[in-house]
Amino acid sequence: MSVHEAEVAFLQLFEQLEIQRKPPKNRFPLLKLPRVVLLECIEHLDVLEIIIFSLLSKRAKSIVKRIHWNLLEIHLISTEQGPQIWLKLPTHSRVEWIIQYNKEKESSVYPVFESRVEGPNAFYHLFLYDNGIEDVKQMVEHICEVFHSPICGIRIFEESLIEWIIKFQPRIQYVSIDDKVIASSKKLDHALKNLKVTEHFHLGIVAIDETFQIAEPIPFSALSIDNSYWITLPSILNGVNSIIRLYDSKLTPKDINTILKAWQLGFKLRNLEYLEINTTPLPGFDGFTRESHKDLNLTESDRSDSRPSTV
Amino acid sequence: MSSTEQGTSSAAPAEPTTAPESAAAPEVPESFYYVHGKDKVVHKVSAGALQHSALIHGMISNLGYTEEQAKANPFPFENIDGDILQMVVDWCNQHKGKPTPPEDTNLPKQKEKLFDLVLAVNYLEIKELLTYCCKQVAMMVKGKSPEEIREIWMIPTDAEDEAAEKEAKKRAGKEAAGETAAAAGDAK
Numbered sequence: 001m002s003v004h005e006a007e008v009a010f011l012q013l014f015e016q017l018e019i020q021r022k023p024p025k026n027r028f029p030l031l032k033l034p035r036v037v038l039l040e041c042i043e044h045l046d047v048l049e050i051i052i053f054s055l056l057s058k059r060a061k062s063i064v065k066r067i068h069w070n071l072l073e074i075h076l077i078s079t080e081q082g083p084q085i086w087l088k089l090p091t092h093s094r095v096e097w098i099i100q101y102n103k104e105k106e107s108s109v110y111p112v113f114e115s116r117v118e119g120p121n122a123f124y125h126l127f128l129y130d131n132g133i134e135d136v137k138q139m140v141e142h143i144c145e146v147f148h149s150p151i152c153g154i155r156i157f158e159e160s161l162i163e164w165i166i167k168f169q170p171r172i173q174y175v176s177i178d179d180k181v182i183a184s185s186k187k188l189d190h191a192l193k194n195l196k197v198t199e200h201f202h203l204g205i206v207a208i209d210e211t212f213q214i215a216e217p218i219p220f221s222a223l224s225i226d227n228s229y230w231i232t233l234p235s236i237l238n239g240v241n242s243i244i245r246l247y248d249s250k251l252t253p254k255d256i257n258t259i260l261k262a263w264q265l266g267f268k269l270r271n272l273e274y275l276e277i278n279t280t281p282l283p284g285f286d287g288f289t290r291e292s293h294k295d296l297n298l299t300e301s302d303r304s305d306s307r308p309s310t311v
Numbered sequence: 312m313s314s315t316e317q318g319t320s321s322a323a324p325a326e327p328t329t330a331p332e333s334a335a336a337p338e339v340p341e342s343f344y345y346v347h348g349k350d351k352v353v354h355k356v357s358a359g360a361l362q363h364s365a366l367i368h369g370m371i372s373n374l375g376y377t378e379e380q381a382k383a384n385p386f387p388f389e390n391i392d393g394d395i396l397q398m399v400v401d402w403c404n405q406h407k408g409k410p411t412p413p414e415d416t417n418l419p420k421q422k423e424k425l426f427d428l429v430l431a432v433n434y435l436e437i438k439e440l441l442t443y444c445c446k447q448v449a450m451m452v453k454g455k456s457p458e459e460i461r462e463i464w465m466i467p468t469d470a471e472d473e474a475a476e477k478e479a480k481k482r483a484g485k486e487a488a489g490e491t492a493a494a495a496g497d498a499k
Contacts, residue, residue, distance in 0.1 A: 028422040028451060030464035037433050037445065044449035052457050056466045113454050 031059070039067055047072070047087050047097040048113075048126045051139075054146045064146050072149040076140055078157035078178075083136045085143065094121045099139065101130035137164050144169070156181055162191050171196040179204035179226070185212040188230075192218055200224070200243075217241075221271075233258060237268055245276040253291035260296055342378055344371060345385035346400070350393030353385045360403040365436035391431045395424070399431055402440055411439040418447045422463070 030038060042064060045053060054064040073088040085099040105112070105127075112127040128135075144151060153174030154165055159181055165172065175197045182188045185208045195201075197220040205227040212230050217239035225231065228246040233255040236244065251259075256277055262268040263275070281288040344361055347353045361367045367386060376384065388396060398419070419425050429444045452460045460466070467475065 026422055026463075027465050028426055028448060028463060030448070031466065033426075033429060034433055037429060037441065040441070040445040041448040044446045045452070049449075049452060049460075052460060053452075053466075056457060056461050057469050057472060059469075059472050060466055111456055 031063075038063065043067055046124065047089065048099070048124055051099070051143060051146065052111075052126075055142065061142075061146065065148075069147045069149075072143070072147040073152045074140065074143055074147075074149055075153045075155075075174075076136070076151060076161075077153075077155040082130045083133070083157070085136070085140060087143070095124070096121070097124045097126070099126045099128060101128050101136060103130045133158060133160060137161075137168075141168060159183070159187070162187065166191070166194045170194055171198065173197070173199040175200075176202040177204055180207045182206045182208065185209050185230075188212070189214070195220075197221070203228075206230070237262055239269070240271050241269075242271045243274045244272065245274075245278075247278045249277050249279045251277060251279060253288050256292035257294050257296070260292070264296060342381070344376070344381045346388060346396065347385045348388050348391040348393045348396035352393050352397075354396065354400045356400055356403060357407065360400070360407040363403045363406065363437045363439065364399075365438070367435060388431075388435075390434065392427055395427045395431045398428060399435060399437065399440070403437070406439070414443070414446075418443060422451065 030041065033041065042050065042053065050064055050069075054061045070089050070091050073086075073090070075086040077084050077086060081100065081104070082102040084101070087097040087099070089095070107129040110127060110129040112125075114125040114127065116123050116125075128139075140151060143149070151165070151169050151172055154161065154172060154176070156162055156165070156175065156177040162177075162181070165175075172195070175195060177191070181204070182191065183206075188206055188208060192214070200222040201218070201220040202224040203226065208230070210229070213232050214230055215232050215234045217235055218231075219240065221241060222243035223241055224243075224245040226247045228248060229250040231246060231249065231251075233251060236246075236251075236259055256279075259269070259275070259277075263272055279288075342358045343355050344358060344367070345353050345355055346367070358371065361371065370386065374380075391399075402417075419428060425444065425447060429441070429448065432441045432444055451463055455463065461468075
């Protein structure tokens with residue numbers, strides 16, 4: 001056999017591989033492409049298109065999952081219009097993809113795509129009809145699975161989200177719980193014990209028994225707690241927090257003095273970088289600041305509401 | 312394939328098609344090769360243009376054809392339609408020795424043509440053109456609703472996939488049973 005004949009035989013062998021026949025007019029049978037080409041086509045889709053494609057069928061989803069995507073930053077939040085899923089890619093710092101649920105239009109109108117540019121930033125919106133929180137949870141789970149990415153942050157705007165996030169992904173960077181979402185001390189205790197917030201935890205007003213108190217530290221790095229009357233001295237003193245912001249605190253001037261002294265001495269609160277305690281002093285008690293700063297080596301701040309620039 | 316296009320070649324090693332580059336070296340005349348698709352229309356393409364195709368480039372390197380041998384033995388791509396091969400050849404000629412731009416707007420707009428082009432380009436291993444084609448495929452569904460995407464890309468529903476899988480299993484079972492029966496018949 002000549003070299004050319006061998007070459008022809010080689011080519012004919014390739015011809016036996018499935019080269020698909022004509023697709024119907026104006027259609028593109030994507031799934032009949034060779035696997036590597038199919039994956040390259042999918043890689044050229046944007047984040048919202050990938051999500052839509054992956055929702056078309058189990059096969060479509062499994063194809064998308066095979067691609068090694070960059071880690072997607074996923075945030076579940078809520079606005080006046082309804083729940084939103086915010087998505088960002090580290091490779092596209094000025095682009096955000098937003099899945100927004102609302103009921104502003106007839107359900108048949110959805111999905112709606114919109115995009116806007118604000119300065120150097122671009123926002124791509126996909127509006128979906130708001131059928132309730134279960135749809136939103138399922139969508140977040142789907143996105144996490146498809147992009148092999150964890151939820152980065154969540155704003156808990158209704159109670160069922162607490163149990164859901166504890167079960168689905170208890171370790172999370174940012175958690176914010178809206179006012180009055182927590183309506184019992186049991187629920188609050190459950191959330192604090194089961195969530196593992198690695199960056200920042202914000203808790204709005206809680207509608208719980210006013211006699212409830214906690215003495216254990218809250219093991220999250222940064223805390224910002226409104227209506228924090230239930231947080232006691234030992235809870236702060238034995239903590240490992242780096243940032244603490246307490247509003248409407250019931251800590252006494254003596255408690256605050258103890259915290260400040262312990263922080264200054266350095267035996268406790270070793271991770272603490274910033275402390276803000278907002279209290280309502282008792283009427284007629286004007287020695288609050290004096291007592292809370294008693295016996296402390298203080299450096300006056302050079303301007304209000306800022307940290308001292310010199311020690 | 313016509314007899315004039317299908318001549319056999321000798322296996323003897325041929326002269327190298329390109330000389331080593333050096334400042335003083337005289338310019339080497341460009342060598343040409345010949346390809347044809349299903350329609351048997353032969354296209355003359357320079358070695359420079361064919362460098363885009365890893366498959367053909369590999370074949371050229373292995374064969375070491377002389378110009379005459381190449382002319383007598385066009386590469387047959389019976390699995391590629393003539394018009395698609397023409398598009399590929401045109402693209403290779405247009406981008407010969409040039410850096411490829413980030414976008415290519417000259418790709419076919421008809422989806423069925425693009426499908427054939429993607430298959431051909433993948434087969435011929437033309438990486439840059441394949442990237443353009445894949446981008447074009449992705450552009451098809453820009454701003455489209457899920458149902459429009461399903462229609463354009465012919466994505467079956469889960470129920471359709473399950474039915475097809477069941478059918479395939481049934482067929483495979485029948486084939487296996489047929490083979491067993493044939494083997495039993497042979498043994499007798």
